[in-house]
Amino acid sequence: MLHSQMTKSYRMFAARTSVFTGERVVRVLSLAISAIALAPLLAVVYLALGSSSEVWPHISKYVLPEATITTLLLMLGVATLTAVVGVVCAWLVAMCRFPGRRLMDVALLLPFAVPTYIIAFSYVELMDYTGPVQTLLRDVFGFHTSRDYWFPEIRSLGGAVFVMGFVLYPYVYLAARASFLIQSACTLDVSRTLGAGPLRLFYSVALPLARPAIVVGLTLALLECLNDIGAVTFFGVKTLTFAVYDTWLNRSSLAGAAQIAVVMLALVLGLMWLESFARRKQRFHQSTGTYRSLQAYQLTGVSALAALAACALPVLLGFILPAGMLLSRSLRRLDQLADPALWQAAVNSLWLAIIACSFAVAMGLMLTYNRRLLPSRANQWIGRIASIGYAIPGTILAVGILLPVAGLDNMIASFSTHYFGFSTGLLLLGSGTALIYAYCVRFLAVAYGQLDGGFGKITPHYDMAARTLGHGPMQTLGKVHVPLLRPVLLSAILVAFVECMKELPATLLLRPFNFETLSTTVYNHASMEAFEDAALPSLVIVAVGIVPVIMLARTSSASFRNKVRYHTAAASKTTLGSHTEAARQT
Amino acid sequence: MRALRGIRTSILGMCVICAPALANAAEVNIYSHRSPDLIQPLLEAFTKDTGIKANVVFAKKGLAERIDAEGENSPADLLLTVDIGLLQAAEDLGVTQEVNSDVINGNIPANLRDPDGHWFGLTTRARIVYASKDRVAQDAITYEELADPKWKGRLCTRSGQHVYTIGLIASMLVHHGEEETKEWLEAVRDNLARKPTGNDRAQVKSIYAGECDIALGNTYYMGKMETNEKDPEQKDWAASVKVLFPNADGRGSHVNISGVAMAKHAPNRENALKLMEYLSSPKAQGIYAAQNFEYPVLEGAPVSERVQSWGTLKPDAVSIDKIGFERRKASELVDQVGFDNGPQS
Numbered sequence: 001m002l003h004s005q006m007t008k009s010y011r012m013f014a015a016r017t018s019v020f021t022g023e024r025v026v027r028v029l030s031l032a033i034s035a036i037a038l039a040p041l042l043a044v045v046y047l048a049l050g051s052s053s054e055v056w057p058h059i060s061k062y063v064l065p066e067a068t069i070t071t072l073l074l075m076l077g078v079a080t081l082t083a084v085v086g087v088v089c090a091w092l093v094a095m096c097r098f099p100g101r102r103l104m105d106v107a108l109l110l111p112f113a114v115p116t117y118i119i120a121f122s123y124v125e126l127m128d129y130t131g132p133v134q135t136l137l138r139d140v141f142g143f144h145t146s147r148d149y150w151f152p153e154i155r156s157l158g159g160a161v162f163v164m165g166f167v168l169y170p171y172v173y174l175a176a177r178a179s180f181l182i183q184s185a186c187t188l189d190v191s192r193t194l195g196a197g198p199l200r201l202f203y204s205v206a207l208p209l210a211r212p213a214i215v216v217g218l219t220l221a222l223l224e225c226l227n228d229i230g231a232v233t234f235f236g237v238k239t240l241t242f243a244v245y246d247t248w249l250n251r252s253s254l255a256g257a258a259q260i261a262v263v264m265l266a267l268v269l270g271l272m273w274l275e276s277f278a279r280r281k282q283r284f285h286q287s288t289g290t291y292r293s294l295q296a297y298q299l300t301g302v303s304a305l306a307a308l309a310a311c312a313l314p315v316l317l318g319f320i321l322p323a324g325m326l327l328s329r330s331l332r333r334l335d336q337l338a339d340p341a342l343w344q345a346a347v348n349s350l351w352l353a354i355i356a357c358s359f360a361v362a363m364g365l366m367l368t369y370n371r372r373l374l375p376s377r378a379n380q381w382i383g384r385i386a387s388i389g390y391a392i393p394g395t396i397l398a399v400g401i402l403l404p405v406a407g408l409d410n411m412i413a414s415f416s417t418h419y420f421g422f423s424t425g426l427l428l429l430g431s432g433t434a435l436i437y438a439y440c441v442r443f444l445a446v447a448y449g450q451l452d453g454g455f456g457k458i459t460p461h462y463d464m465a466a467r468t469l470g471h472g473p474m475q476t477l478g479k480v481h482v483p484l485l486r487p488v489l490l491s492a493i494l495v496a497f498v499e500c501m502k503e504l505p506a507t508l509l510l511r512p513f514n515f516e517t518l519s520t521t522v523y524n525h526a527s528m529e530a531f532e533d534a535a536l537p538s539l540v541i542v543a544v545g546i547v548p549v550i551m552l553a554r555t556s557s558a559s560f561r562n563k564v565r566y567h568t569a570a571a572s573k574t575t576l577g578s579h580t581e582a583a584r585q586t
Numbered sequence: 587m588r589a590l591r592g593i594r595t596s597i598l599g600m601c602v603i604c605a606p607a608l609a610n611a612a613e614v615n616i617y618s619h620r621s622p623d624l625i626q627p628l629l630e631a632f633t634k635d636t637g638i639k640a641n642v643v644f645a646k647k648g649l650a651e652r653i654d655a656e657g658e659n660s661p662a663d664l665l666l667t668v669d670i671g672l673l674q675a676a677e678d679l680g681v682t683q684e685v686n687s688d689v690i691n692g693n694i695p696a697n698l699r700d701p702d703g704h705w706f707g708l709t710t711r712a713r714i715v716y717a718s719k720d721r722v723a724q725d726a727i728t729y730e731e732l733a734d735p736k737w738k739g740r741l742c743t744r745s746g747q748h749v750y751t752i753g754l755i756a757s758m759l760v761h762h763g764e765e766e767t768k769e770w771l772e773a774v775r776d777n778l779a780r781k782p783t784g785n786d787r788a789q790v791k792s793i794y795a796g797e798c799d800i801a802l803g804n805t806y807y808m809g810k811m812e813t814n815e816k817d818p819e820q821k822d823w824a825a826s827v828k829v830l831f832p833n834a835d836g837r838g839s840h841v842n843i844s845g846v847a848m849a850k851h852a853p854n855r856e857n858a859l860k861l862m863e864y865l866s867s868p869k870a871q872g873i874y875a876a877q878n879f880e881y882p883v884l885e886g887a888p889v890s891e892r893v894q895s896w897g898t899l900k901p902d903a904v905s906i907d908k909i910g911f912e913r914r915k916a917s918e919l920v921d922q923v924g925f926d927n928g929p930q931s
Contacts, residue, residue, distance in 0.1 A: 514641050
C-alpha cells in the first residue's frame with residue numbers, strides 16, 4: 001500500500017513541469033490579498049497627506065499628550081485584565097478537573113457575543129448615580145446626594161478598563177486555552193518528572209510555551225480596545241480614537257483625523273515589533289510527534305469551588321449582568337419581535353457574516369501559508385501590515401475603504417458606458433459587495449493571528465515529508481495542513497463570523513439603500529438616544545452569536561482529541577516513510 | 587475570441603440583472619444623518635402624495651465623504667443632517683449644489699439657510715435649561731448666568747465635544763468673542779456636578795435622581811420623555827423638571843437646525859427638489875412639529891400643543907451660518923479649558 005502510494009505521488013511529481021508552480025500560485029495570491037487589504041490603509045495614509053496645518057497646533061498642545069497617555073493607560077489596564085482573566089481561566093479549564101468545568105468551558109466565551117458598546121451602555125445604566133445599584137445604596141443608608149457617600153465612578157478610565165477587560169478577555173482565553181490543550185504532554189511530563197509542581201509548571205513551562213498564542217489574543221483585544229469609540233464615549237474617556245473623531249467632525253479636518261490614525265498605526269506596529277523582537281530566537285513547535293492526553297489536575301473541595309468561582313466571575317460580569325439588563329428592557333418590547341424588518345435584518349446579517357468570514361479566513365490562510373513557505377522578513381511584515389486594519393478607528397477605515405471601492409466602481413461604470421452605452425452605476429457599493437470587502441479587511445487580523453499560531457504548532461517535518469513525497473505546495477496545504485489546521489480554521493471562521501455580526505461603523509457607511517443588518521438596527525434605535533429600544537435587537541445579535549460561540553467551544557475541545565489522533569497517524573506515516581527511505585539507502 | 591465573447595455576454599447579463607435596480611422612474615435617494623425613524627413618517631407621506639419612492643441610507647458620520655468618493659456616479663440626491671456643522675462641511679467638501687427655489691426660499695427664513703442656497707434648515711431645536719421643580723425657584727435664566735457660582739456642583743451636561751454643546755458654545759463665541767467665552771466656559775465647568783457624559787435624557791434623569799439641579803438639553807427630549815409609554819419611569823423624570831428658555835428677555839435662546847442639502851451630482855434632481863419643497867411645506871412642517879416635538883421653520887406652521895405647554899420660544903435671530911463658522915474654535919475651547927474633565931475647583 002505504501003509502495004503504491006509512493007509511485008502515485010512520484011507520477012504526480014513527474015507530471016508537473018515544475019514544483020515551483022504551486023509556490024508561485026501561493027505567492028501571487030498572497031500578494032493580491034495583501035494589496036486588497038492594504039488599499040484602504042494606503043487610502044487613509046493618502047487622506048493624512050492632506051493639509052491640516054490649522055488643527056495641529058491645537059491638537060499637539062491640548063489633545064494629543066493627554067489622549068496618548070489615556071490611551072496607553074487604557075491599553076495597559078485592558079491588557080493586564082484580559083491577560084490575567086483569560087490565562088487563568090484557560091489554565092483552569094484546560095488543565096484541571098472540577099465540577100461545572102464543562103459548563104464554564106462554554107460560558108467563558110459568552111461575552112464575546114455581545115458588542116462592546118452595548119455592554120458599556122448597560123454598565124453605565126447599572127452603576128451610575130441614577131442606576132439601580134446606587135439608588136438602592138441611597139435608600140438603604142439614607143444618603144441624599146452624591147456628596148454623602150463614596151462610590152466608584154463608572155464613567156472613568158477605571159470603569160472603561162473594568163468593562164472592556166471583562167468583555168475582551170475571551171480573545172486571550174480562546175487562544176491560551178487552545179494552546180494549553182495542544183501543548184505536548186511530553187514537555188509537561190518531563191517537567192513534572194523534574195519535580196515541578198503545578199504552579200511552577202504553569203509559570204516556567206506552560207506559560208512561556210503558550211506565549212505566542214496569548215500574544216495573538218492580546219493583540220486582538222488591544223486593537224479592539226484601541227479602535228473603540230462607543231464605549232469610551234459612554235465612559236467619557238478621551239482616547240486617541242476620540243480625538244480622531246473630534247478632529248474630523250468638530251474641527252472639520254479629515255486630514256488631521258487621518259494623521260492621528262496613522263500615528264496610532266505606528267504605535268501599534270511599534271508594539272508588535274517589540275514583542276516579536278523579544279522572542280525572536282524562539283521556536284514553538286512539537287518535534288517528537290508523540291502526542292498524548294495530559295494528565296489533568298483533579299480538584300476537590302475548596303480548591304474546586306475556588307476554580308469554579310474564578311471561572312464564573314468573568315461570565316457574570318462580562319455577560320450575565322449586562323445581558324440580564326438587556327433582557328429586562330426587552331421584555332417590555334416583545335412586540336418588536338413581530339416586526340418583519342427585524343428578521344430581514346437578521347437574515348442580512350447572517351448572509352453577510354457567513355460570506356465575509358469565509359473570505360477572511362481563506363485570505364488569512366493564504367497569507368500565513370505564504371509566510372510558512374517563505375519565512376522572509378518581508379512576508380512577515382506583509383502579514384502583519386495586512387492584518388492591521390483592525391487598529392484604525394472604524395469609520396476612518398470605512399472612509400479609507402470607500403476610496404478604492406468607489407474608484408473601482410467608477411471605472412466599471414465608465415467602462416460600461418464606453419462599451420455598452422449605458423452606465424452600471426456603482427455596482428460594488430450598490431450591491432453590498434463593498435461590505436464584504438470591508439469585513440475582510442477589518443477581520444483579516446482575526447483569521448491571520450489564529451492561523452499563524454496554528455501553523456506554528458505544526459512541525460516543518462510534515463511539510464518536508466509531504467514535499468519529499470512529491471506533493472506541491474498547494475497539495476501539501478490541502479492534504480496536510482488544512483486537515484491538521486481544521487480546528488484552528490473552524491475557530492478562526494467562527495470568531496470572524498461573530499465579529500462580522502457585530503461590526504458597525506463600516507456597515508453603516510458602506511451599505512446600499514434601504515439595507516439594514518442587526519447591528520445597524522441596534523444603532524438606529526441607539527442614535528435616537530433610546531437605548532432601551534435597542535435592547536431586543538441587541539439580544540438577537542447575542543442569540544445569533546451564541547450559536548457559533550458554543551460551536552467554538554465544542555470544536556476546540558473536540559479538536560484536541562482529533563489532534564491527538566491526527567498526530568499519531570501522521571507521525572507513524574512519516575516514521576514508516578523514513579524507515580523505508582533508510583532501508584533503501586542501505 | 588470566444589472567451590472575449592463570453593466575457594461580454596456575462597457583463598451584459600450582469601447589467602440586465604442590475605438594470606431594474608438602476609431604473610429610477612420615480613425615486614429619490616437620501617443619505618441621512620438623521621435617525622430613520624424620525625424621517626420615516628415624512629417620507630411615507632411624501633410617497634403617498636407624489637408617488638415618488640424614497641430610498642435611505644442612514645449613518646451618523648461620513649456620508650458627505652461617501653458622496654465625494656462616489657463622484658459623478660453617486661446615487662445620492664439629498665443629504666439630511668441634524669446639525670449645522672455637517673451641512674457646512676458638506677458644502678466645503680464641494681458635494682452640494684445650489685438650489686434656488688422660490689417655494690423653499692419663501693418657506694424658510696433667511697437666517698436659517700445658506701446665503702448661496704447650498705443648504706436649508708428644516709426644523710429648529712432650542713438648547714434649553716432643564717431645572718428641578720423642587721430645588722430651583724427661578725423661572726427665567728440666561729446662558730451667561732450658568733457661570734454664576736451659585737450653581738456650583740449643581741449643573742449637568744453632556745460632553746462638551748458633542749455637536750449640540752459645540753453649537754451653544756459657538757453661539758456664545760458669536761455674541762461675546764473668544765476671551766469672554768473662554769472665561770465663561772471655565773466658570774461653567776467649575777459649576778459641574780460631575781464629568782460631562784451621557785445623552786440629553788440622562789441629564790434629566792440625573793436631576794430626577796438628585797445628582798444635579800439644572801441641566802442643558804434639547805427641547806424635543808422633553809416630549810419624548812413625556813410620551814414614553816414603554817418606559818413610564820421617563821415620564822417621572824420629565825415631571826420632575828421644568829423647561830427654562832434661556833435669554834428669553836434678551837437675544838433669545840440658541841437654536842440649531844436639522845437641514846437638507848442637494849447632492850452635487852443628484853441623478854434625480856427633479857424629484858429631490860420636490861422633496862425639498864415638500865419638507866418645507868406646511869404639511870411636512872406640521873408632521874415635524876407633531877411627531878418629533880421640534881420647532882417648524884415655516885412661519886405660521888403650528889407648533890404642537892405639547893411643545894407649546896413648555897413655554898414660548900424666542901429663537902436667537904443670529905444667522906446660523908455664523909454659528910457654524912465658530913464651531914472649530916468652540917471645539918478647541920472645550921479642549922483648552924478641559925471642559926470634559928469636569929470641575930477643577
